[in-house]
Amino acid sequence: MQSKATVPSRPMLSMPDIQWQNYVVYIFFIIVLAFFGFTIGDSGFLSVTNLFNIARTTAMITVIAVAMTFVISAGELDLSVGSTTALAALVCALVMQAGFPWPVAVLAAIASGLVVGVLNGFFVTVIGIPSFLVTLGMMQFIRGVDMRVTYTNPISISNQSFNGLFGSGYVFGVPSLLIWSVVIAVLGHVVLKYTGFGREILATGGNRQAAEYSGVKTRRVKFYAFLLSGAAAALAGMLYSGMMQTARFNFGEGAELMAIAAVILGGTSLFGGKGTILGTFAGSLLIGTINNGLIIMGLDVSEQMMISGAIIIVAVAFGKKPGAA
Amino acid sequence: MPNHDFLEMTDIRKSFGNVPVLKRVHFHLRRGEVHALMGGNGAGKSTLMKILTGVYQKDSGTVLIEGEPVDLHDTSAAERAGIAMIFQEFSLVPTLTVAQNIWLKREPRVAGTPFINNAEMVRRSRLLLQELGVDIDPETLVGNLSVGLMQIVEIAKALSKKARILVMDEPTSSLSEAETEALFELVAKLKASGITIVYISHRMAEILTICDRVTVMRDGETVMTEDCAGLTVEQIVEAMLGAGNAASFEWHDRGDRLDADPILQVRNLRLATRINDVSFDIRPGEIVGLAGLMGSGRTEIADTIFGRRAPLSGEVVFDGKPVRGQSDAIDRGIALVPEDRRKMGLVLDHSVRDNILLPNLSRFTRHFFVRDAEGLQTVNRTIRDLSIKTDGPEKLARLLSGGNQQKIVLGKWLARGPRLLILDEPTIGVDIGAKSEIVETVRRMADAGMAVLVISSELEELMAISDRILVLHGGRISQELNRRNVASEEELHHAIQGHRAQQTDAVHA
Numbered sequence: 001m002q003s004k005a006t007v008p009s010r011p012m013l014s015m016p017d018i019q020w021q022n023y024v025v026y027i028f029f030i031i032v033l034a035f036f037g038f039t040i041g042d043s044g045f046l047s048v049t050n051l052f053n054i055a056r057t058t059a060m061i062t063v064i065a066v067a068m069t070f071v072i073s074a075g076e077l078d079l080s081v082g083s084t085t086a087l088a089a090l091v092c093a094l095v096m097q098a099g100f101p102w103p104v105a106v107l108a109a110i111a112s113g114l115v116v117g118v119l120n121g122f123f124v125t126v127i128g129i130p131s132f133l134v135t136l137g138m139m140q141f142i143r144g145v146d147m148r149v150t151y152t153n154p155i156s157i158s159n160q161s162f163n164g165l166f167g168s169g170y171v172f173g174v175p176s177l178l179i180w181s182v183v184i185a186v187l188g189h190v191v192l193k194y195t196g197f198g199r200e201i202l203a204t205g206g207n208r209q210a211a212e213y214s215g216v217k218t219r220r221v222k223f224y225a226f227l228l229s230g231a232a233a234a235l236a237g238m239l240y241s242g243m244m245q246t247a248r249f250n251f252g253e254g255a256e257l258m259a260i261a262a263v264i265l266g267g268t269s270l271f272g273g274k275g276t277i278l279g280t281f282a283g284s285l286l287i288g289t290i291n292n293g294l295i296i297m298g299l300d301v302s303e304q305m306m307i308s309g310a311i312i313i314v315a316v317a318f319g320k321k322p323g324a325a
Numbered sequence: 326m327p328n329h330d331f332l333e334m335t336d337i338r339k340s341f342g343n344v345p346v347l348k349r350v351h352f353h354l355r356r357g358e359v360h361a362l363m364g365g366n367g368a369g370k371s372t373l374m375k376i377l378t379g380v381y382q383k384d385s386g387t388v389l390i391e392g393e394p395v396d397l398h399d400t401s402a403a404e405r406a407g408i409a410m411i412f413q414e415f416s417l418v419p420t421l422t423v424a425q426n427i428w429l430k431r432e433p434r435v436a437g438t439p440f441i442n443n444a445e446m447v448r449r450s451r452l453l454l455q456e457l458g459v460d461i462d463p464e465t466l467v468g469n470l471s472v473g474l475m476q477i478v479e480i481a482k483a484l485s486k487k488a489r490i491l492v493m494d495e496p497t498s499s500l501s502e503a504e505t506e507a508l509f510e511l512v513a514k515l516k517a518s519g520i521t522i523v524y525i526s527h528r529m530a531e532i533l534t535i536c537d538r539v540t541v542m543r544d545g546e547t548v549m550t551e552d553c554a555g556l557t558v559e560q561i562v563e564a565m566l567g568a569g570n571a572a573s574f575e576w577h578d579r580g581d582r583l584d585a586d587p588i589l590q591v592r593n594l595r596l597a598t599r600i601n602d603v604s605f606d607i608r609p610g611e612i613v614g615l616a617g618l619m620g621s622g623r624t625e626i627a628d629t630i631f632g633r634r635a636p637l638s639g640e641v642v643f644d645g646k647p648v649r650g651q652s653d654a655i656d657r658g659i660a661l662v663p664e665d666r667r668k669m670g671l672v673l674d675h676s677v678r679d680n681i682l683l684p685n686l687s688r689f690t691r692h693f694f695v696r697d698a699e700g701l702q703t704v705n706r707t708i709r710d711l712s713i714k715t716d717g718p719e720k721l722a723r724l725l726s727g728g729n730q731q732k733i734v735l736g737k738w739l740a741r742g743p744r745l746l747i748l749d750e751p752t753i754g755v756d757i758g759a760k761s762e763i764v765e766t767v768r769r770m771a772d773a774g775m776a777v778l779v780i781s782s783e784l785e786e787l788m789a790i791s792d793r794i795l796v797l798h799g800g801r802i803s804q805e806l807n808r809r810n811v812a813s814e815e816e817l818h819h820a821i822q823g824h825r826a827q828q829t830d831a832v833h834a
Contacts, residue, residue: 194694194695194697195690195693195694195695196686196687196690196693196695197693199679199682199683199686199695200686202672202675202679203672203675203679203683206672206673206674206675207668207671207672207673209668209669210668210669210670210671210672210683211672211683212633212651212669213633213661213663213669213670214683214684214737215651215652215655215684216683217652273672273674273675274674
């Protein structure tokens with residue numbers, strides 16, 4: 001009786017079943033690579049050194065963007081990550097300068113990122129202020145802290161173990177920065193896709209109320225997302241300072257926007273509920289490749305900014321589902 | 326010159342891709358009638374109405390108004406033809422006033438200037454609302470109105486555009502009893518003034534009360550158009566489901582379970598909203614209905630049992646121990662199918678699979694990782710057991726019909742094997758076929774020992790499924806009726822309104 005009782009369901013709007021919008025970031029990546037390959041391939045764009053160079057310069061953004069994918073998928077935003085990278089870099093450098101061994105400095109740096117994460121999480125999930133505002137204020141506040149601690153003076157880092165591990169070194173000829181970004185991306189991918197926490201993040205961002213009613217502790221989930229984001233920003237700060245062998249208050253300026261762009265380019269919904277780390281990784285590489293290619297083409301910084309900005313908008317426009325507002 | 330009906334949609338066909346959705350539809354309206362359009366989900370009602378309102382284009386067929394072909398190539402053309410849809414989900418801007426909403430994009434101007442003549446706009450709105458016999462201040466913000474009043478503003482807006490045909494899609498699904506009464510009066514008034522109304526609803530009793538004629542669709546065809554007078558619910562259901570398929574929506578006496586210890590004891594519950602002193606028990610295997618007016622605090626009681634809301638005083642004891650918060654409730658086997666499945670029940674943009682797995686994640690997680698293969702077995706079993714109509718577990722919940730969406734919400738909890746299932750308005754916007762399947766499933770689970778609390782505004786449904794019915798009135802359980810002793814919906818209706826029903830006995834007070 002049961003199966004006979006309902007009529008066959010009719011297909012909804014005859015939306016063509018093409019899912020290419022989900023792959024727009026990869027398509028753009030290939031187009032951009034091909035374009036630069038043809039135009040400036042013989043100016044060294046395609047050399048292994050340069051490709052490694054792209055991977056190295058995008059590592060910080062990739063690491064931040066992976067954690068940002070969790071935050072955005074949970075329906076929130078974290079603008080404080082840029083200033084947090086500088087904070088962690090400075091904390092790390094100061095602790096080493098004070099004579100502590102580098103692992104202590106690393107832990108201190110991570111802790112500083114976690115503190116920012118806790119504060120963001122507290123104001124968003126306990127006090128209930130929208131994350132855009134909380135982290136906007138936090139971005140400003142932390143940048144102020146960054147400037148204050150050393151009165152904007154850079155601190156150099158002479159510990160070669162640290163520098164090698166976190167930014168300047170190579171393992172079997174592969175830059176450690178590339179290894180870091182791949183490791184973080186793989187970890188992020190696995191956690192988002194295959195763990196209960198990942199599912200809860202997506203459910204929280206997809207429909208918070210329904211997630212609540214299904215027993216998901218959505219405030220806790222969001223809180224953890226901010227912790228992740230703070231920790232990742234701290235790691236990015238160390239990668240940056242390891243590469244530059246110095247720590248400086250202005251590290252990571254604009255990194256939050258680059259990371260958000262990478263996440264959205266990768267196909268994660270700005271409104272939460274849908275996110276992919278592989279897309280984010282590709283989005284980050286896409287931005288890095290564009291910037292690198294434009295530099296090799298000999299364009300001025302102003303021209304680079306205009307072109308990369310335009311490409312981001314175009315790519316996101318192509319990734320938009322038809323009919324979606 | 327043949328005698329034409331006011332609106333004639335003849336031999337309408339429509340396909341999406343290769344799938345014919347409307348095969349051969351004839352839909353005629355007479356001027357000034359209230360015409361019910363019925364059919365299961367997927368029968369083609371909404372497609373037909375979207376063609377009438379210019380959202381979709383027909384593949385073939387003719388549409389005549391007063392014998393003249395009309396152009397419905399887009400929504401504004403349909404509007405010019407005098408056809409308006411009153412949407413289920415309202416298309417009003419909550420932050421604008423009533424008047425601003427009614428005249429949006431058509432605001433009267435101060436003569437010869439581009440400036441909006443606010444006084445004139447308010448005056449015209451007031452006139453319009455007066456004609457409708459409703460007391461709404463045109464200068465209040467729409468966001469401050471009740472759902473019932475918003476709907477009336479929608480109607481006023483349609484009339485301000487000189488609409489002659491109003492399509493109302495499930496207009497009472499979120500209205501209280503009083504608002505429903507008011508709407509019915511308004512419908513009668515509109516009808517008297519010559520407006521023709523297409524009335525879409527799943528509620529049989531409603532249809533037979535206010536409609537003149539009914540057209541039933543099934544599988545993309547119109548299978549019946551009849552006068553309502555003399556028609557019975559059974560005849561309509563049979564037309565909707567096809568001969569011989571009419572699922573029984575009738576009550577079974579499941580016997581008493583007075584000997585078992587109650588699994589749920591609600592003791593002197595007092596809540597911040599409306600509930601003063603509510604006590605009742607439910608025993609394993611029992612199906613208890615909770616009846617009461619919309620807004621009487623039924624949903625709040627459900628939320629409290631589910632641990633989402635702390636009572637001011639009183640307690641909820643489950644299986645001998647008080648319920649401490651939602652996690653505790655879920656862990657110990659309480660499940661809630663909430664009132665609004667789209668808002669609280671589903672992540673619409675996630676797949677059927679992810680939705681079913683969500684409350685079951687912990688069961689399929691080992692060492693942090695979700696065992697998707699195991700989970701998928703449960704998902705497939707749920708889809709099969711509840712006969713959820715979906716192309717597969719990966720289909721987005723958004724793309725399923727209301728009935729199938731509700732089955733997902735039910736299924737995701739049944740997969741946990743709950744000992745107490747709370748259903749809050751389980752069949753709103755669910756077609757009759759899915760509805761009886763849901764009732765069937767709940768009954769089966771109760772037979773296996775699950776306790777069930779059903780909250781519903783549809784008396785028909787409460788009468789069909791409950792062993793006992795609790796009547797919530799004035800913040801307490803005013804009556805407890807054994808279903809066996811309730812002769813008719815009428816009687817239950819009186820009890821809910823606060824009258825003492827005749828010939829009822831209070832079962833173990």
